[in-house]
Amino acid sequence: MLSKKTKYGIKALVYLARQEDRMPVQISTISQSENISRKFLESILLSLRKNGLLGSKKGKGGGYYLLKDPKEIPMTTVMRLLEGPIAMVPCVSLNFYEKCDDCTDEDVCAVNKLMLKVRDNTLEIFRNTTLADLSN
């Protein structure tokens, strides 16, 4: 299951991508428009800023804005920042690989075999979809 954090994060990013200019948008504006708890969204946007996806401006007239062109932001980046690993098991993860405790031989493991296929497909979709694609 996708966490609400990820879901809200994507919605907020798409909201920002839909702005013609790169002017700062306030948290409250997004939270009201997308029906997201203001405080929760605040923490999400904060982490997206810390991870280099968003810029922010403090004080009156401040807010958040995208640092790059939406066309240059693939969903792999977004998903990894918000949700973490794309793979369903760590043993098939590219960026978060971890060996299973119980598995003696990964090459024979049925779960590994199956989830590798799923990861490949999902990854392909995320790679070929940018924020811009979702904003239309």
Add this chain to the structure above:
Amino acid sequence: MLSKKTKYGIKALVYLARQEDRMPVQISTISQSENISRKFLESILLSLRKNGLLGSKKGKGGGYYLLKDPKEIPMTTVMRLLEGPIAMVPCVSLNFYEKCDDCTDEDVCAVNKLMLKVRDNTLEIFRNTTLADLSN
């Protein structure tokens, strides 16, 4: 992330699928071979039996066995029994559909659009993979 329940369940089913005959296999045998906590595996196999995937025999010489030919068991069935919905959000789920609280219009929702693609692809894989495929 895939739950351990699902992971262990798949491993156990594959173990059973690899038996030439349909003789009952004891929980302990599988749990030792696959490094799974005996009691936890017990509860998993019990639920698979209740859901019609496995048969069981009590008493001495008892155990669990597949009720159908592994070729006839697609991973969609297995995944839905063990993990639940295949979709990452309920609003794109076939068997577990649920409307989002925050979403006013599903047709415009970026998350919906993206996750629909992911679900279609994942579903295709699970549909075209049977227990038999994973047992080789």
Add this chain to the structure above:
DNA sequence: GCATTATCCTACTAAATCGATAGGGTTTAA
């Protein structure tokens, strides 16, 4: 018929995660 073997079933629990909420601190524009 009785001991042994194995599944069946219910209940409990420790730990982790999720989805927030609280409550200030700091910066900036007007």
Add this chain to the structure above:
DNA sequence: TTAAACCCTATCGATTTAGTAGGATAATGC
């Protein structure tokens, strides 16, 4: 100087996860 806005840390209730405990029930073989 004041109000608007982000910044940051801490806390919290509810839920899920990954088991564990302990006995009830059923089948087998002697």
